[in-house]
Amino acid sequence: MYGFDYHRPGSVADAASALGGADDGKYLAGGQTLLATMKQRLASPSDLVDLGGIADLKGITVSGGSVSIGATTTHAEVAASADVQGAIPALAAMAGDIGDRQVRNAGTIGGSLANNDPAADYPAAILALGATITTNKRQIAADDFIVGMFETALEEDEIITSVSFPAPTSAAYMKFKQPASRFALVGVFVAKTAGGVRVAVTGATSVAHRGPKLEAALNENFSASAVDGVQIPVDHMNVDIHAGAEYRANLVKVMAKRAVEACG
Amino acid sequence: MPTVSMTVNGKAVSADVESRTLLVHYIRDHIGLTGTHVGCDTSQCGACVVHVNGKSVKSCSTLAVQAEGADVTTIEGLASGEELHPMQAAFKENHGLQCGFCTPGMVMSAVDLANNMKNLDEATIREQLDGNICRCTGYHNIVKSIKDGAERMGG
Structure with a gap:
């Protein structure tokens, strides 16, 4: 890892100005991806602005049928939260199945979303649940937040402060894990919401995305058998040593069916 | 610095x-x-x-x-003087190690697990231990040690 200047601001405003004053700075949340990337020298920021000392960014609140999660809340805290378990059990279960126990004790929801790994779980959750991302500058709908591979709508110095999830009627996330990394080989999040069925897929292509064909089929007939008739295009599927395109495309349907069944 | x-x-x-x-x-x-x-x-x-x-x-x-x-x-x-922590004692008595290289991490993860989850069964221990790798034991005695250690810790 190359050297850097370290900052530990106590407020979001101080964090933004610390980053603004850096040549090539980065925000540090749980560090479970960024530090590994820096150790491999794939990233070498001039400055790290640690968000871990900002009390305003932590915590979970429930009001008016929606759950708001502070950006530096860890996966373990989301998984263990009685509020999240009560309002959106699928979200608590998803957080409890990220990485391993130690990663969950350090990794954060804001860090995961800002990184937007193509096989991460939270990007699928925000898309399927229709979450809103609040930053130090604005509010961003999930569908606008996810832009491309490791790319989000966030500006360079923008900080996620919280993520708000409207509680669905029911929801379930099913993940076929890559057993070494525990990232999703394919993960499918299905949510029945007031506005209809929403489906999001992660791990399958270069970026987490909605599944409009799956949504159309499930809006007509919310059953696992409805998934059978949907053609999942293989063209853009990820191909690596773990799985080919056809295999991944098939997994999308298998995980979608399991998620629909789990929704009840 | x-x-x-x-x-x-x-x-x-x-x-x-x-x-x-x-x-x-x-x-x-x-x-x-x-x-x-x-x-x-x-x-x-x-x-x-x-x-x-x-x-x-x-x-x-x-x-x-x-x-x-x-x-x-x-x-x-973890230990109090010469007296091993209950989880360390359980690893020793259940032969939960061979070369011992992974053992410090195994024990620290196991203590955290026992502190936070009660009535640990084998499946839960195996699932929650997926952040710790052992290349010697095949995990059987590690899982046995953690179950025993958690019981000694009152879980």
């Missing part, structure tokens, strides 16, 4: 380190506690697990500066 201060095994410690110093190197090279191991250095193997403010984390994937002011417990902090 920043001065990084924290409490390690109940004792206040302080050292001048580079910002990029990992917590595991701070503990081993600057504080001189070498029970915490570096196995893979890529957050996979769990040999470096310590407790930071009561939670198990991988000290190879944490900066020392992030733990400024924290309360850190390492494998050296």
Whole structure:
């Protein structure tokens, strides 16, 4: 890892100005991806602005049928939260199945979303649940937040402060894990919401995305058998040593069916 | 160089380190506690697990500066004098190790698990232990040790 200047601001405003004053700075949340990337020298920021000392960014609140999660809340805290378990059990279960126990004790929801790994779980959750991302500058709908591979709508110095999830009627996330990394080989999040069925897929292509064909089929007939008739295009599927395109495309349907069944 | 201060095994410690110093190197090279191991250095193997403010984390994937002011417990902090911690005793009596390299991380993860989940069954232990890799034992005696140790700890 190359050297850097370290900052530990106590407020979001101080964090933004610390980053603004850096040549090539980065925000540090749980560090479970960024530090590994820096150790491999794939990233070498001039400055790290640690968000871990900002009390305003932590915590979970429930009001008016929606759950708001502070950006530096860890996966373990989301998984263990009685509020999240009560309002959106699928979200608590998803957080409890990220990485391993130690990663969950350090990794954060804001860090995961800002990184937007193509096989991460939270990007699928925000898309399927229709979450809103609040930053130090604005509010961003999930569908606008996810832009491309490791790319989000966030500006360079923008900080996620919280993520708000409207509680669905029911929801379930099913993940076929890559057993070494525990990232999703394919993960499918299905949510029945007031506005209809929403489906999001992660791990399958270069970026987490909605599944409009799956949504159309499930809006007509919310059953696992409805998934059978949907053609999942293989063209853009990820191909690596773990799985080919056809295999991944098939997994999308298998995980979608399991998620629909789990929704009840 | 920043001065990084924290409490390690109940004792206040302080050292001048580079910002990029990992917590595991701070503990081993600057504080001189070498029970915490570096196995893979890529957050996979769990040999470096310590407790930071009561939670198990991988000290190879944490900066020392992030733990400024924290309360850190390492494998050296578990026993009371000559008396092993119940989880250490369970590993010893159930032969939960062979070469012993992964054992500090295994024990620290196991104590965190027993502190946070009650009535641990074998399936839960295996699932929750997926951040710790052992290349010798095939895990059977480790899982047995953790079940026994958790019961001794009152879970």
